[in-house]
Amino acid sequence: MERRIVLTASVFGLLAVILGAFGAHGLKSMLSSNAIEVWSKGVEYQFYHALALLFLSRMATVRPRLIWLSYLFFTLGVICFSGSLYLLSTREITNISFASILGPVTPIGGLFFILGWVMLFLSVLKNK
Numbered sequence: 001m002e003r004r005i006v007l008t009a010s011v012f013g014l015l016a017v018i019l020g021a022f023g024a025h026g027l028k029s030m031l032s033s034n035a036i037e038v039w040s041k042g043v044e045y046q047f048y049h050a051l052a053l054l055f056l057s058r059m060a061t062v063r064p065r066l067i068w069l070s071y072l073f074f075t076l077g078v079i080c081f082s083g084s085l086y087l088l089s090t091r092e093i094t095n096i097s098f099a100s101i102l103g104p105v106t107p108i109g110g111l112f113f114i115l116g117w118v119m120l121f122l123s124v125l126k127n128k
Helices: 002-026 033-057 064-089 105-126
Strands: none
Touching: 002 033, 002 064, 033 064, 033 105, 064 105
16 A cells, blocks of 8 residues: 555656646746636645655555545545646636536545545544
8 A cells, every 4th residue: 555655646746746837837828817826726735645645655554444545535635626726727728618517526625635634633543
């Protein structure tokens, strides 16, 4: 499980750097300042949770079920929260037809983040 968590954290970290640079340089002239802020918030939370996953990997042997749940929730959180923000912020230029249904996905991703932190808290609390 530790290897999987580190690999996921590495991919999320790599993509956050790429997407952050793309937003700052490639999208800046194409999107409104509000859309760039939304994009940046997605990158920011993706970075936070890539780092959280690295920390989590060090605890993979402590309460493995709770750590696995935390890993799952952090991963789903990045996909739903950051992913929906990326799509919502670029709808001006992508004209994606399903953008209207993405609004509720962002808070669901936030809920996944919260659940991930709760699982991490419980794993430490229950560790003797």
